[in-house]
Amino acid sequence: xxxxxSSLAIWAIALLATAGVIVRPFKWPEAIWAVAGxxxxxxxxxxxxxxxxxxxxxxxxxxxxLAGMMLLSEVARREGLFDWLAAHAVRAARGSTxxxxxxxxxxxxxxxxxxxxxxxxxxxxxxVFAATSKARVDPLPFLFICALVANAASFVLPISNPANxxxxxxxxxxxxxxxxxxxxxxxxxxxxxxxxxxWAERRRLGTECSAAVDTxxxxxxxxxxxxxxxxxxxxxLAVSAFDVALGLPTAIMGIATFAIVLMxxxxxxxxxxxxxxxxxxxxxxxxxxxxxxxxxTGAIAQLSRVLQASAAHSQTVTAAAAGGTVALAANxxxxxxxGLVASAALAHAPQRxxxxxxxxxxxxxxxxxxxxxxxxxxxxxxxxxxxxxNFWRFLKVGALVMPPALVAALAARLFIC
Numbered sequence: 001x002x003x004x005x006s007s008l009a010i011w012a013i014a015l016l017a018t019a020g021v022i023v024r025p026f027k028w029p030e031a032i033w034a035v036a037g038x039x040x041x042x043x044x045x046x047x048x049x050x051x052x053x054x055x056x057x058x059x060x061x062x063x064x065x066l067a068g069m070m071l072l073s074e075v076a077r078r079e080g081l082f083d084w085l086a087a088h089a090v091r092a093a094r095g096s097t098x099x100x101x102x103x104x105x106x107x108x109x110x111x112x113x114x115x116x117x118x119x120x121x122x123x124x125x126x127x128v129f130a131a132t133s134k135a136r137v138d139p140l141p142f143l144f145i146c147a148l149v150a151n152a153a154s155f156v157l158p159i160s161n162p163a164n165x166x167x168x169x170x171x172x173x174x175x176x177x178x179x180x181x182x183x184x185x186x187x188x189x190x191x192x193x194x195x196x197x198x199w200a201e202r203r204r205l206g207t208e209c210s211a212a213v214d215t216x217x218x219x220x221x222x223x224x225x226x227x228x229x230x231x232x233x234x235x236x237l238a239v240s241a242f243d244v245a246l247g248l249p250t251a252i253m254g255i256a257t258f259a260i261v262l263m264x265x266x267x268x269x270x271x272x273x274x275x276x277x278x279x280x281x282x283x284x285x286x287x288x289x290x291x292x293x294x295x296x297t298g299a300i301a302q303l304s305r306v307l308q309a310s311a312a313h314s315q316t317v318t319a320a321a322a323g324g325t326v327a328l329a330a331n332x333x334x335x336x337x338x339g340l341v342a343s344a345a346l347a348h349a350p351q352r353x354x355x356x357x358x359x360x361x362x363x364x365x366x367x368x369x370x371x372x373x374x375x376x377x378x379x380x381x382x383x384x385x386x387x388x389x390n391f392w393r394f395l396k397v398g399a400l401v402m403p404p405a406l407v408a409a410l411a412a413r414l415f416i417c
Contacts, residue, residue, distance in 0.1 A: 007297040010297055011294065013293075017038070018037075020037070022370045030279075031279040034283050047292070055292035055293075056285045058288055060247065061245045061246065061248070063247065064250060064251040065118070065162055065247040065250045066284070067251050068250035068254030068255070069116070069118055069250060070122055070277060072123065072228060072229055072257055073123045075272060079224075080216065080219060081226055082129075083216055084216055084222060087216060090209070097206070097208065097209045100142070104142050105145050105149055107124065108120055108150070109190055112149060112152075112154055112156070113157055113160050114157070114233045115233050116246075117151055118161075121146060123229065125378055125381040126385065128146055129381075129385045129387070137209045137210075143378075143382055148197055148366050148401055150374040151363055151366045151372055151374060152190050153189070156182070156183070156186045157175075157178070157240070162336070162373075163362060166336060166339035167346075167354070181417055182358075182417075185417065188408040192405040197401050221261050224257065228253060231253060231257075232253040258272065277380040303345040304345040304348070307322065311349060311350050315352050315353060318350075319350075319353045319410075322356055323357055323410045327365075327367070327402070329341075330360065330372065334365075334372065335364065335365045335373070352413070355413055356413060359406070359410055363402065367399065368391065369391055375394075
């Protein structure tokens with residue numbers, strides 16, 4: 001097969017696999033389509049097995065990070081930590097759905113900034129569902145907070161999104177430089193997302209909620225789970241200051257918390273392990289393989305040359321266009337693969353272009369439910385609670401929320417910072 005024909009075949013398989021992840025034909029899990037696409041590339045001889053394994057290996061830090069966070073979340077859920085937090089949130093709202101909305105959003109910002117957007121999806125979502133159940137209100141406006149703030153606040157700090165590490169390819173700016181570049185754009189993104197989402201869900205937030213809830217006591221195991229999550233946040237802040245990869249520390253903290261709770265209660269591990277959404281890991285691995293295959297067609301090298309030529313003419317226009325383009329692309333191929341593509345294409349790009357692309361990678365996925373790993377994790381979390389949001393339902397909200405937040409954040413980076 002000629003190079004041109006093999007390139008066309010790679011693109012066709014990658015696009016079909018991505019479409020499968022987005023549409024979920026036959027309601028099969030997203031991971032099936034990503035893994036099937038990756039396997040087909042290898043079986044058809046379009047990608048050497050060694051190259052595919054190398055692509056899978058590139059995601060090792062992401063797999064460790066997700067495994068640790070999912071273990072923490074499941075332990076906390078089973079030990080009643082989310083129910084305890086939910087009861088306190090409902091009492092603090094004092095019967096106002098708008099006040100409850102503000103409280104949940106504020107907590108979401110804090111969790112995302114300190115623990116990452118994936119943590120917001122897997123840790124905060126069950127707590128919010130429990131809170132809305134106790135408050136007897138429609139859960140969807142509050143569940144949307146978990147999905148959207150997870151991306152809107154994901155460039156407050158370098159550790160707020162694993163995609164940040166991917167875009168900068170391990171060469172993260174020092175924390176003072178990061179804050180100088182991204183703190184104000186983050187504020188714009190967070191505030192714009194808040195007001196846009198509240199307006200989009202205004203009809204569901206006009207009712208009162210129940211404030212008469214009993215506050216359950218937190219068991220000793222629940223306190224251990226809470227301490228594990230708090231300790232994980234501190235560890236992640238500490239290791240990020242020394243430019244250490246986040247995956248292994250997160251996995252260690254998740255496993256340690258899991259093990260301590262099991263030893264304290266003298267329980268078998270299987271009831272917890274079987275409820276963790278392990279299918280997320282092969283999904284991510286499949287996406288890494290698809291991107292590596294596309295890179296081998298030469299498309300990324302061509303994109304890099306286009307960016308360099310455009311930036312030489314106008315950095316501001318190039319930065320804005322690149323940020324907007326990658327924001328849309330993240331919804332077509334997921335923001336982790338988009339970040340990998342961008343990282344390779346931005347090797348010699350100006351800093352403002354790189355920063356604008358990072359904003360697009362982080363914030364763009366708020367348009368669709370498959371735009372980021374965090375929203376896919378969120379979708380898995382709400383399905384476990386008996387809720388579901390299809391592609392079009394999420395897009396209806398995302399189309400109102402993402403574009404103004406993206407414009408505000410990019411404008412802040414290009415004209416204020």
